Amino acid sequence: MPLIERLPKKQRHQQLLKIIEENPFVTDRELTRELKVSIQTIRLDRMELGIPELRERMKQMAEHSYDQVRSLPLDEVVGDVVDLQLDKSGISIFEIREEHVFSRTHIARGHYVFAQANSLAVALINDEIALTASADIRFLRQVHLGEKCIAKAYVRSMNGHRGKAKVEVFTYVGEEMVFQGNFVIYRSTGEDHIEGGM
Amino acid sequence: MPLIERLPKKQRHQQLLKIIEENPFVTDRELTRELKVSIQTIRLDRMELGIPELRERMKQMAEHSYDQVRSLPLDEVVGDVVDLQLDKSGISIFEIREEHVFSRTHIARGHYVFAQANSLAVALINDEIALTASADIRFLRQVHLGEKCIAKAYVRSMNGHRGKAKVEVFTYVGEEMVFQGNFVIYRSTGEDHIEGGM
DNA sequence: TACTGTTTTAGTACCAGGTTCTAAAATGAT
DNA sequence: ATCATTTTAGAACCTGGTACTAAAACAGTA
Numbered sequence: 001m002p003l004i005e006r007l008p009k010k011q012r013h014q015q016l017l018k019i020i021e022e023n024p025f026v027t028d029r030e031l032t033r034e035l036k037v038s039i040q041t042i043r044l045d046r047m048e049l050g051i052p053e054l055r056e057r058m059k060q061m062a063e064h065s066y067d068q069v070r071s072l073p074l075d076e077v078v079g080d081v082v083d084l085q086l087d088k089s090g091i092s093i094f095e096i097r098e099e100h101v102f103s104r105t106h107i108a109r110g111h112y113v114f115a116q117a118n119s120l121a122v123a124l125i126n127d128e129i130a131l132t133a134s135a136d137i138r139f140l141r142q143v144h145l146g147e148k149c150i151a152k153a154y155v156r157s158m159n160g161h162r163g164k165a166k167v168e169v170f171t172y173v174g175e176e177m178v179f180q181g182n183f184v185i186y187r188s189t190g191e192d193h194i195e196g197g198m
Numbered sequence: 199m200p201l202i203e204r205l206p207k208k209q210r211h212q213q214l215l216k217i218i219e220e221n222p223f224v225t226d227r228e229l230t231r232e233l234k235v236s237i238q239t240i241r242l243d244r245m246e247l248g249i250p251e252l253r254e255r256m257k258q259m260a261e262h263s264y265d266q267v268r269s270l271p272l273d274e275v276v277g278d279v280v281d282l283q284l285d286k287s288g289i290s291i292f293e294i295r296e297e298h299v300f301s302r303t304h305i306a307r308g309h310y311v312f313a314q315a316n317s318l319a320v321a322l323i324n325d326e327i328a329l330t331a332s333a334d335i336r337f338l339r340q341v342h343l344g345e346k347c348i349a350k351a352y353v354r355s356m357n358g359h360r361g362k363a364k365v366e367v368f369t370y371v372g373e374e375m376v377f378q379g380n381f382v383i384y385r386s387t388g389e390d391h392i393e394g395g396m
Numbered sequence: 397t398a399c400t401g402t403t404t405t406a407g408t409a410c411c412a413g414g415t416t417c418t419a420a421a422a423t424g425a426t
Numbered sequence: 427a428t429c430a431t432t433t434t435a436g437a438a439c440c441t442g443g444t445a446c447t448a449a450a451a452c453a454g455t456a
Contacts, residue, residue, distance in 0.1 A: 009403075025261070027442065038405045043444085053443055055253065055412090062259035063223070078309070110320075110330035111276070111313035118309045132308035134336040142329060207432075225413070236434050241415085251414055253441090397456105404451070415440075422433070 012037065016045050024057050078115040079151065086126035087155055087165075092116060094149045101145050108143040117169040117181050120153045125165055127187040133164060137181035147173045163187065210235065214243050222255050277314040277349065284324035285353055285363075290314060292347045299343045306341040311377050315367040318351045323363055325385040331362060335379035345371045361385065 079094030156166040171179035277292030354364040369377035
């Protein structure tokens with residue numbers, strides 16, 4: 001019943017964790033050379049520590065990166081436009097999914113909520129070119145994974161058929177307002193150059 | 199010497215490429231079921247097409263993502279952070295590609311430019327939780343396909359270790375400033391609830 | 397010293413998901 | 427019918443393991 005001097009094993013476990021953390025592509029055989037123990041010991045250690053085999057580790061990394069690549073696009077129009085009266089008002093719905101949140105907190109990244117509002121504001125303007133010139137935005141409460149954001153946009157003013165339009169957007173989750181923004185959108189029928197905007 | 203009607207094979211190759219592209223985690227055996235040919239045929243096809251085996255594909259994906267994660271543990275950021283002094287300043291680079299522009303005009307959608315700035319502002323704050331509370335932004339000129347946006351962010355004020363931080367971001371293409379934004383970021387060490395923000 | 401419990405090592409059988417190679421069968425065009 | 431291409435079959439072998447059994451080495455203690 002060895003009660004003292006049991007460090008070597010725990011120590012080896014620490015080393016093992018460290019080695020695998022800084023090089024997850026190491027095989028058990030390579031580990032035997034670094035830790036000077038038999039391959040069976042390495043495998044027992046991995047079991048005790050719950051570290052999967054090399055192939056499983058690679059698979060997990062590959063799947064993880066695949067998910068990320070999939071999730072990237074802040075696509076064309078973010079959110080589904082369910083109602084649109086050009087130059088007047090519009091509504092879009094956007095569900096917060098895994099790829100839109102900070103993984104640690106499950107709170108949506110601000111730029112997705114912004115993107116939904118911005119896309120809707122731009123879509124509302126019935127012109128060949130409509131670009132955001134400026135915006136004043138406020139995130140009123142965090143939006144969490146799984147919540148549905150309903151953005152409502154209203155055109156507040158129009159300057160003839162060229163120049164700026166003001167669009168106000170309110171985004172709700174249920175009854176609660178989570179985001180509010182005032183957008184200034186440049187608009188143009190297309191023939192001439194405009195000096196600012198997106 | 200079959201010269202005409204050689205399509206079935208080429209056709210199968212096209213299908214194979216497509217299937218593997220949309221699910222790189224498919225095994226040869228699974229492919230036999232989808233393509234109704236023997237496993238040897240699948241393997242010949244992969245050889246001709248230069249497609250590596252499943253494990254090799256996973257390994258490559260894992261290595262790729264590992265390299266990315268290594269270079270910047272800030273995979274939650276849109277744009278590559280090339281310089282970061284926490285709580286002080288940071289720089290990120292983001293190249294406008296096909297998927298970021300309006301297809302008709304080749305002008306970048308505003309929310310991508312915003313996302314780069316927002317992500318950088320959030321990354322700058324050295325706290326467990328950092329969420330955008332509000333922002334005042336201005337798009338100064340259109341950004342076009344292929345242009346590189348260089349965002350520079352500076353922390354302007356900090357309120358102790360909880361509360362708001364003000365971050366100013368300037369985005370340039372070459373010498374020209376294309377975007378400017380003032381962000382208010384909520385920060386918290388994590389233990390308690392905050393009433394607004396992203 | 398002998399006994400006991402832990403830790404380490406050894407060895408075998410087996411697995412997935414292949415590669416490599418040889419060879420036979422099916423298909424199609426002339 | 428013949429000949430090239432294409433497809434299928436099968437066996438041997440590979441990596442990097444798992445699962446299991448069993449022996450050896452080590453440590454502490456009665």
